[in-house]
Amino acid sequence: MRITQLRNATLIVHIGERHILVDPMLAPQGALPPLRLLDGKRLRNPTVDLPKQAVAALGQVTHCLITHCQKGHFDHLDGFGKQWLRETQLPVICTPHDAVYLQKRGLNVQPLPEGHNQPQAFFEGHIRTVRCTHGEGVVGRMMEHGVGYLIEMPGEPRLYLAGDTILTPRVRDFVSQHQPGVCVVPAGGARFDIGGDIIMGVDDVMAFTRLATGTVVANHLEAISHCPVTRTELLAAGRRAGVSQRLLVPADGQTLEV
Template sequence: MKLQQIRNATIILDLGPYRVLVDPMLARKGALPPLRLFVARQRNPLVELPAEAPAALDSVTHCLITHCQKGHFDHLDRAGIRWLREKKLPVICTPHDAAYLSAQGLTVQPLLAAHEQPGPFLNGIIRTVRCTHGLGLVGKLMEHGVGYFIEMPGEPSVYLAGDTVLTSTVREFVAKHQPDVCVVPAGGARFDFGGEIIMGVEEVIEFTRLCHGKVVANHLEALSHCPTTRTELSKAAMSAGVHLMVLEDGETVAF
């Protein structure tokens, strides 16, 4: 298996003959609105797609969406929708998102299995894992979505945590399944009120201690409400004595 970090939560997974694009945010730098009103009011994304992106996207065979409604453009924006529509690629998603994505003119393949139950995915199996995209009042306003646990013949198992804080659900799932590779959101995103809506430094370090496999951090340095930097996260992991992979945009790693 290969994993290529594109930008923010957008990655590409090489799984045997398949190249799966996850949560495409493909807009140009500054094309999307700010995510905070009183501080960090920059337009998003903060950076352009990496130079490697066009060639990487050209060979994608499928798309996988963790969540996309209630304005979550950082996981599927208009540019991503246009690109998927033009390419006519199959878009795999939860039943909850199927009608919304179909209304965008996309070729939708909804998953059928219940949460944490195995269902068919390409030539392997997939499970969904509940996300908690923030707690308290801010959590009530969010689209929580899912993470995905993918097992393919001859490939390492991979858990895409999705946009979530570190909950008992996530802890228990990792302890039970111990994925070979985990991809976790690490930007410490927050709005003008409430707490973090995805993992920040401390929760990523705790997650990494729970997991026996490799852990890859993303959701970094691309959105105005994500203050955690790659340098900060790497230094914290080194200080904690844990091995955490912090990829640059465009970088590919093989497992």
């Protein structure tokens, strides 16, 4: 298995001849609105362009997997991503909750069956969803919480794509029970002008990595204006916590062998 980090939460999981694009935000730098209005910067998004490797990597893609896409969550599926999926007509795998929304936008949707929190057939293996908590309190009530995915394929490490979530008891229990070989977690510490973190930040990622026994891949970094955590900061925290050998923080465009 290989994982290519494109930008933010957008990555490609390479499993044999299948290349699964996750949460495509494909906009050029600055094409999308700011997510912080009171910080004195009002940076437009994304704050960086896609890496030069993106064109070749996207040319390999055979399927797409969506964790969440409604309520304006353009950092996981933006208009450019929708247009690309509409033009290519690649199969788009998603929850039943998102299926109608995506079908109305002309995408080739292949929803998971109802009862999708249980293992379902996924190519030669299985997939199941894990509920995300994309923030709590007032902000949490406004968010689209979505899901993460546990993917199990023959001859490959179990892969947990956490989706946009803070570190909740549900996530802790799931990881403790299943101990995936590879976990991809959102690490940017995103927050709006009000309220707390809506995804994991440095402390949550360290706690998650200590809890997990496998490799942890951190993304959702240095691409969106409401994510303050940097790669340098996260790597330094990993060294202090003694987990740096299991914590990977890929650059945009980098492909990891896992």
